[in-house]
Amino acid sequence: MFSQENFVEVLNFAALAHGEQKTPKGLPYLAHITCVAMEVINACEKSSLDEAKANLAISCALLHDVIEDTNITYDELYMKFGEDVANGVEALSKDITLNSKQAQMKDSIERLLTQSYEVQMVKLADRITNLQAPPEHWDNEKIKNYQKEASFILSCLGNSNIYLANRLKEKIEDYKKYIKE
Ligand SMILES: [Mn+2]
Known part of the structure; x- marks a missing residue:
């Protein structure tokens, strides 16, 4: 419960x-935030997380982009x-002083690995949500790199929640349909 x-x-x-x-597709940003929170709530309920853990996970889901984007x-x-919550959201935020997207991702994952599973879960939910049909201009x-990066996230943070890990695995598989070989 939460x-x-x-x-x-x-x-x-x-x-x-x-x-x-x-969002990159022109939706109000809250559409993204709400989807990430929905994935996290579903996982909290299925995994029967206690109220304090669920509240932390859900708060971090709702706030996960505020340091980065606002x-x-x-x-x-x-x-x-x-x-x-503040530490969780900070770990979920990229350090934009690092010079490549790859370095930013690696650094964020390293910081997330020092956080609780409740915080790590949010990164899985974020990528699940972002594996909808890619924007037209990609x-x-x-698209290929985005899928590869998703597999990297799954391999690093998949232990945090079995339901989100399985769901991300499915989304990565399904994302193949957007890639031309
Ligand atoms: Mn996000």
Whole structure:
């Protein structure tokens, strides 16, 4: 079980933070956030996580892009939602001072591996959500790399939750249909 009150409070905070931001397909950014939270809630329920763990996982899911994409800071998250949530969201954020996308991904995974499974789960849910049909402007190479990166995420963080790991595995398999060999 999880706290519905916590869900509403954190969702509203994330909605305001992301404001007018859109997904690469032009949807309000909240569509992405809500899908990630939905995947995490489903996994929490199936794995019977206790309320504290489920609330941490769901809060991190709803907030996972606020440090990266908005002007919300670690300190604000710390003050409002506590240390575990702030640390989790920080680990889920890329360090943009690193010079390549690959280095940013590797660094984020390394930091996630120091976090609890509840935080790691969010990265699986994020990639599950992002393995919908790729945006029109992506070329074959980019689509291929995105699938490869998803397999890397699964191999590093798959232990965090069996349901999300299996679901990500299926999505990676299914993503093949977008790749031209
Ligand atoms: Mn995301």
